[in-house]
Amino acid sequence: xxxxxxxxxxLANWLLTRFCSPELVEDxxxxxxxQFYAHCKHQSITFATGYYYQEVLSLIFSYALxxxxxxxxxxxxxxxxxxxxxxxxxFTVAYRSLAKQKFFTIVNVLGLAIGMSISLLLIAVxxxxxxxxxxxxxxxxxxxxxxxxxxxxxxxxxxxxxxPLADILKEYPEVEAVVQLDKRLSGEVNYxxxxxxxxxxxxDPSFFETFSFELLEGNPKTALxxxxxxxITASEARKLFxxxxxxxxxxxxEPMGDFIISGxxxxxxxxxxxxxxxxxxxxxxxxxENQGVLEKGAxxxxxxRNRYTYLKVSQExxxxxxxxxxHRISEEKQAINPDTKVTYLLQPMRDxxxxxxxxxxxxxxxxxxxxxxxxxxxLLILLPACFNYANISIxxxxxxxxxxxxxxAIGSRKSQIFYQFLVEAVLVTxxxxxxxxxxxxxxxxxxxxxxxxxxAQGLTLQxxxxxxxxxxxxxxxxxxxIGLFPAxxxxxxxxxxxxxxxxxxxxxNKLSLRKAxxxxxxxxxxxxxxxxxxxxxxxxxxxxxxxxxxxxxxxNIDLQGIDYRxxxxxxxxxxxVERVAHSSQIIGASRxxxxxxxxxxxxxxSEVFHQFVDQSxxxxxxxxxxxxxxxxESATHxxxxxxxxDKLVEKLLDGNQVDALNHTLKxxxxxxxxxxxxTANFNYATLKDSIQPFFFRYQPEQFRYANVEMRTxxxxxxxxxxxxAWGQLSDRKLSAKFLSDxxxxxxxxxxxLLKIVGFLGLLAISVSCLGLLGMVVLTVENRTKEVxxxxxxxxSSGRILIxxxxxxxxxxxxxxxxxxxxxYALFNLMNPFILKYRPDVSVSSILLSVFILLLLAGATVASxxxxxxxxxxxxxxKYE
Amino acid sequence: MKGYLGEFEELVLLTIATLGKEAYxxxxxxxxxxxxxxxxxxxxxxxxxxxxxxxxxxxxxxxxATAERGGRRKRFFELTREAVEALxxxxxxxxxxxxxxxxxxxxxK
Numbered sequence: 001x002x003x004x005x006x007x008x009x010x011l012a013n014w015l016l017t018r019f020c021s022p023e024l025v026e027d028x029x030x031x032x033x034x035q036f037y038a039h040c041k042h043q044s045i046t047f048a049t050g051y052y053y054q055e056v057l058s059l060i061f062s063y064a065l066x067x068x069x070x071x072x073x074x075x076x077x078x079x080x081x082x083x084x085x086x087x088x089x090x091f092t093v094a095y096r097s098l099a100k101q102k103f104f105t106i107v108n109v110l111g112l113a114i115g116m117s118i119s120l121l122l123i124a125v126x127x128x129x130x131x132x133x134x135x136x137x138x139x140x141x142x143x144x145x146x147x148x149x150x151x152x153x154x155x156x157x158x159x160x161x162x163x164p165l166a167d168i169l170k171e172y173p174e175v176e177a178v179v180q181l182d183k184r185l186s187g188e189v190n191y192x193x194x195x196x197x198x199x200x201x202x203x204d205p206s207f208f209e210t211f212s213f214e215l216l217e218g219n220p221k222t223a224l225x226x227x228x229x230x231x232i233t234a235s236e237a238r239k240l241f242x243x244x245x246x247x248x249x250x251x252x253x254e255p256m257g258d259f260i261i262s263g264x265x266x267x268x269x270x271x272x273x274x275x276x277x278x279x280x281x282x283x284x285x286x287x288x289e290n291q292g293v294l295e296k297g298a299x300x301x302x303x304x305r306n307r308y309t310y311l312k313v314s315q316e317x318x319x320x321x322x323x324x325x326x327h328r329i330s331e332e333k334q335a336i337n338p339d340t341k342v343t344y345l346l347q348p349m350r351d352x353x354x355x356x357x358x359x360x361x362x363x364x365x366x367x368x369x370x371x372x373x374x375x376x377x378x379l380l381i382l383l384p385a386c387f388n389y390a391n392i393s394i395x396x397x398x399x400x401x402x403x404x405x406x407x408x409a410i411g412s413r414k415s416q417i418f419y420q421f422l423v424e425a426v427l428v429t430x431x432x433x434x435x436x437x438x439x440x441x442x443x444x445x446x447x448x449x450x451x452x453x454x455x456a457q458g459l460t461l462q463x464x465x466x467x468x469x470x471x472x473x474x475x476x477x478x479x480x481x482i483g484l485f486p487a488x489x490x491x492x493x494x495x496x497x498x499x500x501x502x503x504x505x506x507x508x509n510k511l512s513l514r515k516a517x518x519x520x521x522x523x524x525x526x527x528x529x530x531x532x533x534x535x536x537x538x539x540x541x542x543x544x545x546x547x548x549x550x551x552x553x554x555x556n557i558d559l560q561g562i563d564y565r566x567x568x569x570x571x572x573x574x575x576x577v578e579r580v581a582h583s584s585q586i587i588g589a590s591r592x593x594x595x596x597x598x599x600x601x602x603x604x605x606s607e608v609f610h611q612f613v614d615q616s617x618x619x620x621x622x623x624x625x626x627x628x629x630x631x632x633e634s635a636t637h638x639x640x641x642x643x644x645x646d647k648l649v650e651k652l653l654d655g656n657q658v659d660a661l662n663h664t665l666k667x668x669x670x671x672x673x674x675x676x677x678x679t680a681n682f683n684y685a686t687l688k689d690s691i692q693p694f695f696f697r698y699q700p701e702q703f704r705y706a707n708v709e710m711r712t713x714x715x716x717x718x719x720x721x722x723x724x725a726w727g728q729l730s731d732r733k734l735s736a737k738f739l740s741d742x743x744x745x746x747x748x749x750x751x752x753l754l755k756i757v758g759f760l761g762l763l764a765i766s767v768s769c770l771g772l773l774g775m776v777v778l779t780v781e782n783r784t785k786e787v788x789x790x791x792x793x794x795x796s797s798g799r800i801l802i803x804x805x806x807x808x809x810x811x812x813x814x815x816x817x818x819x820x821x822x823x824y825a826l827f828n829l830m831n832p833f834i835l836k837y838r839p840d841v842s843v844s845s846i847l848l849s850v851f852i853l854l855l856l857a858g859a860t861v862a863s864x865x866x867x868x869x870x871x872x873x874x875x876x877x878k879y880e
Numbered sequence: 881m882k883g884y885l886g887e888f889e890e891l892v893l894l895t896i897a898t899l900g901k902e903a904y905x906x907x908x909x910x911x912x913x914x915x916x917x918x919x920x921x922x923x924x925x926x927x928x929x930x931x932x933x934x935x936x937x938x939x940x941x942x943x944x945a946t947a948e949r950g951g952r953r954k955r956f957f958e959l960t961r962e963a964v965e966a967l968x969x970x971x972x973x974x975x976x977x978x979x980x981x982x983x984x985x986x987x988x989k
Contacts, residue, residue, distance in 0.1 A: 027942065030952030031905035031922060037948070038906075058923025064930040 012056040094424035111770040113435030115385025120440040127467040142349040145309040159361040177206040183306040187253040200278030218263020227283040230259035273363030384521040388771035393486035405498030418491040425483025450752035521768040522815035528761030530849040541839040548682025550622035558735040570725040576712040582703040584612035596668035612702035628677030643677040648693035690836040788876035800869040904954040937963035
C-alpha cells in the first residue's frame with residue numbers, strides 16, 4: 001500500500017544524481033524507493049527517511065557507482081590497463097610533436113640545459129661532500145671533541161681541544177680508542193740537500209685502528225714506537241727519495257731535528273678531512289716541547305689550537321654517558337679567564353665537513369649558509385628555465401588545443417592527455433640533461449679553480465655512483481615538475497570548446513600569468529647584472545680608498561727570524577732607502593691581532609686591536625698624531641707606553657683627548673701602559689672590518705717585518721740590492737712585497753666572486769632571453785595575419801613594430817621597476833657582511849645595468865618583430 | 881579460476897543462486913539480511929556485485945518497467961559458468977576439509 005503522502009527524500013535523490021547521472025542508477029533508485037515504501041509500512045517515516053539517506057551515502061562512496069560511471073563514459077578498451085602500449089604511444093606522439101616544432105624544442109632544450117647545469121654542479125658538490133670520510137670503516141663510530149669558547153663578544157667553536165682531555169676520556173668504558181693528533185708537524189723535509197715542504201700530524205698507533213688509513217710498508221703497531229720514527233706517504237716519498245728505499249733513512253726537519261723513516265703510508269683518499277704527508281710519533285711532542293721547539297701544551301687546558309682529540313666509540317647508545325662526562329669536565333676545567341666559558345662537545349664524523357663554522361679545522365668545511373645561497377642561486381637559474389617551458393607550452397595551446405580536442409572526442413581520457421604531456425616534458429628534460437651535463441663538465445673545472453684552495457681539497461666533482469643516482473633522481477623530478485603544469489592545463493581542456501571554431505583559451509587571464517613569469521625572469525636577470533656592476537664599482541672603490549696612511553713606496557720584508565737591527569743597518573747603506581721601520585703585522589691587509597684591556601670601573605674587559613711597531617713607524621706611514629707624541633727614540637724594551645687611536649679614546653675613555661693623554665691602561669696580562677699619543681682613525685685592517693679601538697705598542701721582540709721606504713727609479717736594480725743585502729744575513733729566500741700590492745691582494749677574492757656572479761648572471765640572462773625569444777616568435781606567428789591586414793589598411797612598418805614590441809617593453813619596464821629597488825635593498829643588506837667601508841650605489845651603475853638589460857632584451861625582441869614588420873602583406877595573406 | 885572469492889562474495893553468489901530469476905537489488909539484500917542475520921548497506925552490496933561483475937562471475941540484464949518503484953526497471957543478476965565452477969570448487973574444498981578435520985566439528989542436533 002503506497003501512501004503518496006510519503007515521498008523518498010528529494011534532497012537525497014538530488015545528492016545521488018549529483019554524483020551520477022540518473023539513467024546510470026535507474027535500478028538503484030528503484031531499489032531505494034522500493035525499500036523506502038517497505039519501511040514506511042512497518043516503521044516510522046523518520047526511520048525510513050534516515051535509512052534512505054544512509055543508503056544513498058553508502059552508494060555515493062561505493063565502487064559500484066564509480067564503476068558504472070567509468071563504464072558509461074568510455075569505450076571498454078579505453079579502460080584497459082595496458083599501459084606499456086600507451087607509454088610507447090606517448091613517446092611516439094611526444095617525439096613527433098617535438099620534431100614538428102623544432103624551433104621551440106631547441107629553445108626549450110637550450111634554456112633547460114643552461115638552467116640545469118648549475119643544479120648539476122650543486123648536486124655534484126653535495127654528493128662529494130656527502131662522500132667525505134665515508135672510506136673509514138668505522139666512520140659512524142668516530143667522534144671528535146670540539147671546544148666552544150664563549151667570551152663576552154662572541155662564541156667561537158674550534159675543532160681542536162686541549163691535550164689533557166685525552167687522558168680523562170681514556171677512562172670511559174664506551175670509548176674504544178682515543179687518538180691524539182698534533183698538527184704542528186710541518187716544515188721543510190731535508191734529505192741529501194733536497195728540501196720539500198710537507199706537513200702532517202704527530203699521533204699514536206691507535207690512529208691506524210680508528211681511521212682506515214693504510215701502511216704500504218711497516219707495521220702499524222710498531223712503526224711509531226720510537227719518538228723519532230716518521231711515516232711518509234708514497235707520493236711524497238717518491239719526490240724526496242726518488243727510487244731509493246726510504247725505510248731506515250734519516251731525514252731532518254728544522255727545527256725539530258732528525259727523524260727515521262719507519263714506514264710508508266698509502267696515499268689517503270682525497271675525500272678525507274685529514275690531509276697529511278707525514279705521520280710522526282706522539283711521543284716526540286713532549287720532547288720537542290721540553291726542548292722549547294714547540295710551545296708547551298701537554299698539561300695545559302688553555303692551549304688547544306692545532307691539537308685534536310678523536311674518539312672511537314663502541315656504540316651510538318653509549319653517547320649519553322660520554323656527553324655528561326664532557327659536560328662535567330667543561331664545568332671543572334675553566335682555564336682561560338673568568339669571562340670566558342669553555343665547553344667541550346662531541347662531534348660526529350658526518351659533521352666534520354658540513355654544517356656550522358668551526359675554526360682550526362684540519363679539513364675544509366662546507367658551511368650551511370653559503371650552501372643555502374648556492375641552492376637559492378641555482379634555483380634562481382633553474383626555475384626561470386622551467387617557467388619558460390611551461391610558458392611556451394601553454395602559449396602554444398592554440399595549436400595544440402585542436403589535437404587534444406580530437407583525442408578527447410575519440411575517447412582519450414583526461415589522465416591519458418596528462419601522461420602524454422608529462423612524457424613530452426620528461427623527454428625534453430632528458431635531452432636538456434645531455435646539454436646540461438656538457439656544460440657541467442666545462443664549468444666544473446672553472447668552479448674548482450675559483451674556490452679557495454682549502455675548500456676545494458678533495459673535491460673532484462667526478463661521476464660516482466652516488467652522483468649518477470642523484471642526477472637521475474634530479475632529471476625525473478625536474479621533468480615531472482616542468483611538465484606538471486602544462487599537462488594539467490591541457491588535460492582539463494574541454495573537447496567541445498577546443499573543437500569549436502575560433503576558440504582562444506581565455507586569452508587575457510593566461511597571458512597575464514605568462515607576463516608575470518617573464519617579468520619575474522627579467523627581474524632576476526637585472527638583479528644579476530646590477531650585482532656584477534656594483535661589485536666592479538666597489539672593487540675600484542676599495543683599491544682607491546683613503547685608508548688613512550701612506551701605502552706608496554713601502555716595501556715590507558719578512559724578517560724570517562733574523563735580527564731586525566742587522567737588516568736595518570744593511571738597508572740604510574743603500575742610497576735608495578730613506579727610512580726603515582718595523583712592525584709585527586702588515587697594516588691594512590689582514591685582520592689585526594687583538595688583546596683585552598681591563599676596565600677599572602666595571603671590572604670587565606674590552607676587546608682592543610693592536611700592533612707592535614717602532615719609533616719611525618708612524619711617520620713613515622704618514623699616520624697623523626692628533627695629540628701627544630710618538631714613541632721616544634730611547635724606548636726601552638720594557639713596554640710602558642702606547643699610542644691609541646681616536647676610536648679607543650671615544651669608546652673606552654669618554655672621548656676627551658686631552659684627558660686621555662697620560663691615562664693608564666691595564667692590559668689583560670696585568671701590564672700597565674700609559675697613553676702618550678692619539679692618532680686619527682685609520683683602517684688598520686682591510687675594509688671588511690670596521691675601525692675599532694686600536695693601539696700601537698712597542699716591543700722589539702714582536703717585530704716580524706721591516707717596512708722600508710724607498711725612492712727609486714730603477715726598481716729592478718734596487719730589488720737586486722735588497723736581495724744582496726738580505727743574502728748576507730740569511731740563507732732563506734727573501735720574502736718582500738710592496739705594501740700597496742699586499743693591500744691590493746687582500747681584495748683578490750673579488751675576482752672569483754665576480755667570476756661566479758658574472759657567470760650566473762650570464763646563465764640567467766641566457767635563460768630569460770631564450771624564454772623571451774620563444775614568446776616573441778609565438779606572438780609574431782599568431783599575429784601574422786593581423787599584421788598583414790593592418791599593413792593592407794595602411795599601417796606603416798614603424799607602427800607595426802611598436803604594436804608588436806609594446807607589450808614586451810612594458811614587461812621589461814615593470815621588471816626594472818621591481819628589480820632596481822629590490823637589488824639595491826638586498827645589496828645594502830648583504831654588503832656590510834662583505835665590506836664595512838663601501839661606496840654608495842651610484843645612479844650611473846644602475847643606469848648602466850638597465851641599459852645592458854634593455855640592449856639584450858631589445859635585441860631579442862627586435863630580431864623577430866623587425867622581420868614581421870617588414871614582411872610584405874601579400875606574402876602572409878595569400879594563403880587565405 | 882579467475883580471482884579469489886571472498887566470504888561475502890560467496891554469500892552474494894549463493895543468494896543470487898537461491899533467488900533464481902528473481903535476483904535483483906532489494907531482493908538479494910533482504911534475502912541475505914534474513915538468512916545471515918546481518919545489516920548490509922546497499923552501497924556495500926552493489927560494490928561487491930560490481931566487483932563480481934569485474935571478475936566475470938555475474939552478468940546482469942534490465943527487467944521490464946514496473947508499476948511500483950516509480951516506474952523504474954529492475955536489474956536482475958545471473959551467475960556465469962565461471963561462478964558456478966568457482967562455487968563448486970569452493971564447496972568441494974570445504975567438504976574435503978570438513979571430512980578430514982581431526983577435531984569433531986559436527987553439530988549435535
